[in-house]
Amino acid sequence: MYLFVAHFMLDFSAVIPETQQNLSFGYVEVLIQEHRQELFSGLMRISYPSGENFVFMFLDGVQQKLYRCLKTNIEIVEHQSWSQVLNHPGAAVGFLALGVDGLRLIRIICEAPIQEEQASLSSNELVDRVRLWADNPEPGFIYIRSENAHRFHVLAGNPNPVIEELNVTAGQARFLIGDASFAQSLPNSDYKTSYYLSTAEHDAWREYKLGLAFHPLMRILITRFGELAGRVLAERLGGQLTDWVTGSGWNMSINSNGVVNREFFDSLEEALEVYMGILRRFRDEAGLAVGPRLVENMFRETLMNLPPVFRDILNQYMYGLFSPGSSALIAQKEITQL
Amino acid sequence: MRFGWEARKASNRLMQLAITAAVILIAVYVFIYFREPFTAFTNTLLADILTVTASLFSAVCATLVWRMYEKTDAPRRIWGYFALGLWIWVLGETTWSYWNLTLPNGEVPVGVPDVFWVGAYYFLGQALLSQYKILVRPTQTELRRRVITSLLFLGVSFALVFGVLEWFSLSSSVGDTLVNAFYPAGDLTLALSAIWLTRHFQGGALGRPWIGLLVFTFSDLLYAWLQLSGAYAWSLAQGNLVSGFSDIVYFSAYLVLGIGSFSQWLFLKYGLRSSSKAR
Numbered sequence: 070m071y072l073f074v075a076h077f078m079l080d081f082s083a084v085i086p087e088t089q090q091n092l093s094f095g096y097v098e099v100l101i102q103e104h105r106q107e108l109f110s111g112l113m114r115i116s117y118p119s120g121e122n123f124v125f126m127f128l129d130g131v132q133q134k135l136y137r138c139l140k141t142n143i144e145i146v147e148h149q150s151w152s153q154v155l156n157h158p159g160a161a162v163g164f165l166a167l168g169v170d171g172l173r174l175i176r177i178i179c180e181a182p183i184q185e186e187q188a189s190l191s192s193n194e195l196v197d198r199v200r201l202w203a204d205n206p207e208p209g210f211i212y213i214r215s216e217n218a219h220r221f222h223v224l225a226g227n228p229n230p231v232i233e234e235l236n237v238t239a240g241q242a243r244f245l246i247g248d249a250s251f252a253q254s255l256p257n258s259d260y261k262t263s264y265y266l267s268t269a270e271h272d273a274w275r276e277y278k279l280g281l282a283f284h285p286l287m288r289i290l291i292t293r294f295g296e297l298a299g300r301v302l303a304e305r306l307g308g309q310l311t312d313w314v315t316g317s318g319w320n321m322s323i324n325s326n327g328v329v330n331r332e333f334f335d336s337l338e339e340a341l342e343v344y345m346g347i348l349r350r351f352r353d354e355a356g357l358a359v360g361p362r363l364v365e366n367m368f369r370e371t372l373m374n375l376p377p378v379f380r381d382i383l384n385q386y387m388y389g390l391f392s393p394g395s396s397a398l399i400a401q402k403e404i405t406q407l
Numbered sequence: 408m409r410f411g412w413e414a415r416k417a418s419n420r421l422m423q424l425a426i427t428a429a430v431i432l433i434a435v436y437v438f439i440y441f442r443e444p445f446t447a448f449t450n451t452l453l454a455d456i457l458t459v460t461a462s463l464f465s466a467v468c469a470t471l472v473w474r475m476y477e478k479t480d481a482p483r484r485i486w487g488y489f490a491l492g493l494w495i496w497v498l499g500e501t502t503w504s505y506w507n508l509t510l511p512n513g514e515v516p517v518g519v520p521d522v523f524w525v526g527a528y529y530f531l532g533q534a535l536l537s538q539y540k541i542l543v544r545p546t547q548t549e550l551r552r553r554v555i556t557s558l559l560f561l562g563v564s565f566a567l568v569f570g571v572l573e574w575f576s577l578s579s580s581v582g583d584t585l586v587n588a589f590y591p592a593g594d595l596t597l598a599l600s601a602i603w604l605t606r607h608f609q610g611g612a613l614g615r616p617w618i619g620l621l622v623f624t625f626s627d628l629l630y631a632w633l634q635l636s637g638a639y640a641w642s643l644a645q646g647n648l649v650s651g652f653s654d655i656v657y658f659s660a661y662l663v664l665g666i667g668s669f670s671q672w673l674f675l676k677y678g679l680r681s682s683s684k685a686r
Contacts, residue, residue: 299480360611
């Protein structure tokens with residue numbers, strides 16, 4: 070029934086306020102159905118008198134995952150067991166609306182293996198501690214609680230240019246992108262802080278980092294293409310890539326600002342397949358304009374301009390696509406040109 | 408302008424049309440050149456009109472490409488310079504044709520047309536430099552080094568050709584020698600730059616204009632060499648094919664240059680799209 074176990078996990082479901090209590094399973098199903106119809110994106114908390122807590126993840130009305138939150142771990146409940154585990158009376162339910170970025174962050178919190186370190190820190194101590202944690206080459210996240218706010222900060226591992234933050238206050242969630250300086254902007258107070266150290270080798274982190282890296286990769290590639298070929302062709306290229314990716318059934322679009330990714334991939338392999346597909350398409354289409362040699366140079370230059378943490382993960386999974394003399398390049402030369 | 412067929416088909420058909428028109432123009436030029444169907448004046452007039460038309464075609468195509476780019480686009484600068492250089496060549500061809508038709512023996516001395524032809528090299532050089540800057544994004548030092556190297560190459564080639572011409576007394580005056588020595592040196596410098604660009608854009612549509620420039624500079628180099636070596640005048644006197652071949656290649660090269668730019672214009676208008684939408 071359970072696929073994965075995360076150790077020493079926090080019960081983050083507490084941040085979702087309960088709005089209705091003592092509901093039958095039938096009524097819970099009605100609520101789920103209503104939120105499906107409203108194309109709800111976010112989290113639905115379902116807790117039972119037995120102490121069991123479940124969290125449903127919705128994206129555009131589609132239930133993506135069901136997590137079972139326990140005091141020491143979080144488990145992913147298999148799809149076919151959903152009805153079975155929820156079929157109990159006396160449920161208390163709450164909702165927290167979240168965008169796809171926030172959902173991805175929650176997925177990391179739920180799925181990545183972690184070790185916990187807890188502390189009660191003043192805001193000054195927190196600044197120093199965050200700097201220390203951000204320097205850790207292994208990824209992790211920070212959970213900061215104050216009187217009326219819950220903050221989650223995801224650290225992708227040093228060097229760590231991006232720290233994503235989910236701030237939940239009074240039942241409202243706000244997703245932000247920042248860096249390690251976020252702690253300096255916190256108001257003077259005492260914070261109950263938990264740091265969860267994880268391991269970069271886990272697929273959840275790999276997929277997360279790949280997604281983070283893919284956005285600037287595409288932005289720089291398309292910007293560079295626009296420099297060489299002009300804005301109109303760059304926009305058309307973005308349109309072609311978007312046509313292709315949406316035609317393949319993925320909720321993504323590509324423009325001169327990068328990638329708008331509303332897709333929630335099931336696995337690293339699935340994400341990789343889509344990203345590689347976009348890059349292949351980019352190589353083929355941009356190659357028609359500027360030639361495969363320049364496309365290869367563009368890719369190499371772009372990698373060099375990315376922060377090392379992004380470069381490493383892209384190199385690990387995608388470098389072969391543009392390496393000199395690769396079969397892909399040879400195939401490119403055979404493409405009929407306009 | 409909207410076409411009722413798919414973008415790719417529209418692009419292919421327009422390209423085929425341009426190539427067919429160019430082949431017909433070359434055939435007409437060859438026919439007039441070798442068969443001389445009209446009076447000497449009319450034949451010269453028609454041949455000159457065709458040459459001016461070919462140069463006009465290349466300038467118009469480059470201007471079309473320039474117009475396709477938006478003001479903030481970096482390549483617009485390349486095509487601004489490139490089109491300007493080609494328009495100046497049109498002026499060179501036009502004034503040369505005028506002298507060719509009005510002077511008693513048709514031999515045009517070094518003069519006004521050369522001011523246009525030589526002046527155009529500055530703008531073509533600026534176009535190549537702009538393309539280099541976009542491609543390589545050099546630092547100021549790298550850019551300076553590259554410009555100095557190119558100018559040194561131009562200067563050394565120019566000095567060598569000038570020395571040879573002076574040694575063999577192949578030009579009537581020092582002024583003529585200076586101008587005549589510039590063409591091969593300028594062509595060689597442009598040709599090497601065009602080779603570099605063609606290599607970078609290998610297989611890409613945006614590299615085609617540089618292939619056109621490469622063909623043009625080589626044909627002009629051939630023409631300049633035949634002129635300077637005296638082979639052209641000797642061939643004319645002998646009535647053999649060498650001078651005719653050189654003139655036809657020179658004429659055709661303008662068309663190739665124009666088709667290279669036209670190809671880029673087609674790509675900017677129709678490329679990277681699957682629908683029939685035109686811009």
